[in-house]
Amino acid sequence: MVTATLLQGTPVVAGVVHAPVCHVRAEIDPARLRAYREQPPVEVEEALDAYDVAVAAVVEGFTARAEAAEGSAAEVLTASASLARDRGMRGTVKKNLTAGQPLLEAIDAAVEHFAGVFSSMGGLMAERVTDLRDIGRRVTAHVVGAPEPGVPVPTTPSVVVAEDLAPADSAGLDPAMVAALVMERGGSTSHTAIIARQLGIPCLVGTPGALDLEEGVLVLVDGTAGTVELDVDADAARRRVEAAATARAEVDAWTGPATTSDGAPVTLLANVADPASAAAAAEGPVDGVGLFRTELAFLASTTEPSVEEQADLYAGVLGPFGTDRHVVTRTLDAGSDKPIAFATMPDEENPALGVRGYRLSFDKPDLLERQLDALKIAGERVGTHPWVMAPMIATADEAADFAAKARARGLKPGVMVEIPSAALLAHQLLEHVDFLSIGTNDLTQYTMAADRMATDLTHLTDPWQPAVLHLVAITAAAGRAVGKSVGVCGEAAADPQLACVLVGMGVTSLSMAAASVRAVGVQLGKVTTVQCEAAAEAALGAGDPQAARAAVREVLEG
Known part of the structure; x- marks a missing residue:
């Protein structure tokens, strides 16, 4: 039983909810x-x-x-x-x-x-x-012969509380009945957090004491402040929920395009994984796709899909965006937590720091060559000029090698900045490629040397960490110096206030779950370019994520 009236977690999805607690039970009958x-x-x-x-x-x-x-x-x-x-x-x-x-x-x-x-x-x-x-x-x-354990089906909209959710549970959530998610463990890049963003469910992770909340007790969850409050006056709770609902309605009505209040354009893109999610995203106010994850076709197969099979998949993603909106395809990001039988190395001692992403091509160059061939074919079918980027690039030589392979097929090459070395050498990478895309999930993990699923280290795996933001700023400055695009495709782009910080640093595009685009667009429309630049300066000067958030709120709301 909780004795405190306030629990503090890491905010993932904004929103204010006043509803009863519903616990996830892992027990079998x-x-x-x-x-x-x-x-x-x-x-x-x-x-x-x-x-x-x-x-x-x-x-x-x-x-x-x-x-x-x-x-x-x-x-x-x-x-x-x-x-x-x-x-x-x-x-x-x-x-x-x-x-x-x-x-x-x-x-x-x-x-x-x-x-x-x-x-x-x-x-x-x-x-x-x-x-x-x-x-x-x-x-x-x-x-x-018992039912599978997992998330119960609430009869009224409820705050689902758990230690953490397994993928099967988080992927099956019903937003109509799950008013909010509060996880005692987990980080801002966990499966639960990613799916909560996709579904638009207010969510907190890394919330000590959450499991001690009593079943059925009314709590006020604030997904912006990252708090769970007990014993809140009913009228006060209603006013806060109504204010959040008004803000939500403004978000739902937003149709783009994204600009700051003084008219500076910002490119907002969607993260997709297959033709279905691409078609859904294309119906929304997005300028294209900033991250097409190609792993799904490989994860679902016990053998490598043929070039023709891959081309069909890629054309299905490129097609909905036509010729006026670009799609950035990421080559196979296998390895580590995404093992693929025919591609990844078995029994690596430390796969997170091992052969993953672009490094697979060192021993299996044909795997990458066939993927690029398929993307070329898909682009020809759709009549578009595909953008393509490689994950886990660490050196300028790797960037040059990938760029040559992509250009040989008429593809526009870029690379991901997920490793600190890539951020520090961004100016060298841009001598070879046309654009950079910052993957803040991995960049944060590798910069802070902290497993993103370690609850005790959630404060380190927060994308608001000043050290991570400094690397983002270095990368953005390199792009600005040569007039090339630098985007962010990690989940950090979905945080409306952090999005303002990124724009203030010179990031030219933000890619996120399609459900998050409108909230970011609304927030950008309320601030000037000068405010974004001041927010970036405030975040970079802060000593920790909490101080960074507070300093940025003061700049943006002051």
Whole structure:
């Protein structure tokens, strides 16, 4: 039970909500567990068959949800399906059964074994521990004949509270009934945060004490301030909710184009992952796509898609934007938390710092060559000039090599700035490429040497960290010096006030989940270019993220 009247978390999605608490329960029906354990033991092969049937049911559930979803939701569900059918997990379960463990204990032990392996790897692989344990619970539920655990279906709009949500849960949220999300753990770039942005659900992460909130108690969640308040006067809560609703209505009515109040244009772009999310984004007030994640086609396949298959996918994303709005395609960002059987290296000691993204082309150059060939074909079909960028670029030589390959196919080359070395050498990278795109999620993680899923380090993985903002400013200045585009495609672009800071630094485009575009456009329209520049100066001069946010609010609202 919470004794404090105010909890502080990290804000992810703005909005004010006054609603009852609804807890996510991870437990499996104890009666079903007890009844299963009372059954006579079975032979190893019979137990393994039961495991295979349960895994197939879990995979089928993930796959069906992925097919009904789009964008980030589809991507994380597809990745979970792949993890559920992992052969290494099955092999460990069989080994445990052979050693005499009952099936449920064999599953638990296998899950904990790989959870330990993933945790020891750190970086993005540690993020998969939540996914792994969720899969273990779902498989166990099917073995004992119980419903899969997860988010309950509230009967009234509620504040869903959990330690963290697994991808299958976050991807299946109903915004009509989930008024807000409050996570005790997790960071601003977790699956939960990304999907909350996509759905526009007010969200806080890294909120100590959230799990102690009583079921059904009314709380006021402020997604801008990052607070959960108890014992709020009903009339005061109503006024704050109504004010937020008025602001929301203004956001919903915004149709673009994005400019500051003194008329300076700002390019707002969408992040997409497939033709469905591209078509939906194209209907909104966006100037194109700043990040087309191509991983989904690869994650869903056990073999590399052919050039023709890839071309079909890419044309499906390019098509909705025609010839007057550009689409930036990111080449395969596999490795680390997105292992692909035919591409990534198995058993890396530290995959977050290993062979991922562009580095895959060092040993598998044909993988990149075929992807660029497919994008060229797609561009010819649509009649457009595709932009393409490589992830995880660390040196100017890498940028030059990628640019040559892209230009040979008539593609406009750029690279992502996710590694501090790339930010520091941005002026050299721009000697070879036509644009840069800053991936603030990874740039923050690598700059602060902090796993983005480590709740105890949420203050370090905050994109408002001054050290990260200084690297962004360095990159933007390099682009401004030579008149080339520098965009931000990390989730930081979806924060309306941080968007003003980025514009003040000289960032020329902001790409985000399509659901976040209107809020950013409205905020930019309320401030001048001079205010944006002053906000950037204030953020860069702050000592920590909280001080940066406060200083920027004073500049923008003063």
